[in-house]
Amino acid sequence: MNPSIDPTAFRQAMRRLAGGVGLITVGSGDDRTGLTATSVTSLSAEPPRLLVCINRNASAWPLLAEYRSFGVNLLDAGQQDLADRFAGRGGEKGPARFSSARWKSLVTGAPLLEGALASFDCTVEEIIERHSHAIVIGRIEAVDLGDWSDPLLYWSGVYRTTRDLPAEPFAVAG
Template sequence: MAEIFDGAAIAAPVGHAPDSARFREAMSRVAASVHIVTTDGPAGLGGITATSMASISADPPMLLFCINKVSASAGRMIENGVFCINTLTPEHRELADVFAGRGDHTLEQRFARGDWRRLSTGAPVLNAAVASFDCRLVEAKEVGTHIVMIGLVEAVAYGPAAHSLAYVHRGYRTL
């Protein structure tokens, strides 16, 4: 199979995938919504910034997101068995950076910023999010460097229609 780089096809040996640097570069060119995924429960508060979220089913309502398996929040989400995916607006750029680990904030200190509440599962819900999906974890599957977390949506919250925060070309954009 050939790869395309700046308009030119670059052949990869049959049966070989592109190296991770080339894969990451290609993925940096794919726009994605920015989310803060949170958890709380017996294992404590946790939260990350994520762009890898997708709906799976409308009936029953199910979502998935991916988290690096070395993330301190990964184990907490699995042990707590709940998570909330909060889709961000452009006004949440700084909060996205905090939850992405930029700065010296502990998992608990990340929640000092933003206005949070709880819905069904007890996972923190960002009040000003475009949409929030409060989920009960139904499966966690390790795939490569990440864990795919699948959740059954127990509650949703959303406000008036607003622009979404996106990430593409290694920077934030507004959609």
């Protein structure tokens, strides 16, 4: 590590990167859990692949490595309570995180959130363990498109919605 790069400065700078908020869900029945993640990234459309970065200390990590499948559920602005729950903020663990919402499964059996902006049902194509995290490449087995709605955003350590933005921030003259 370059000792002149202070991790606090890195975190401070990364807080300026705005992100959408997703829930990564793994397992089934009493053997399921999940986490809140902003690291959901599109990798390629042809073939359809995404990636997520998961802390290997998270409770979801061993289940993901075992099941080799997972759900990615994009949250809307009204689902902040779920984001808190899956970030462990209310103290719920494992299946208790799922109790306040309805879930379904499509191809892999991974739990998918009913009412998500969109959900991806994925199998693991590759896992790259690096430093504290694992980069997980997901092969999309099914896409579930929900109703159109404002996304839940996370920026500068706070949840936000597009309603927090000025009405016409990027108006171009002419």
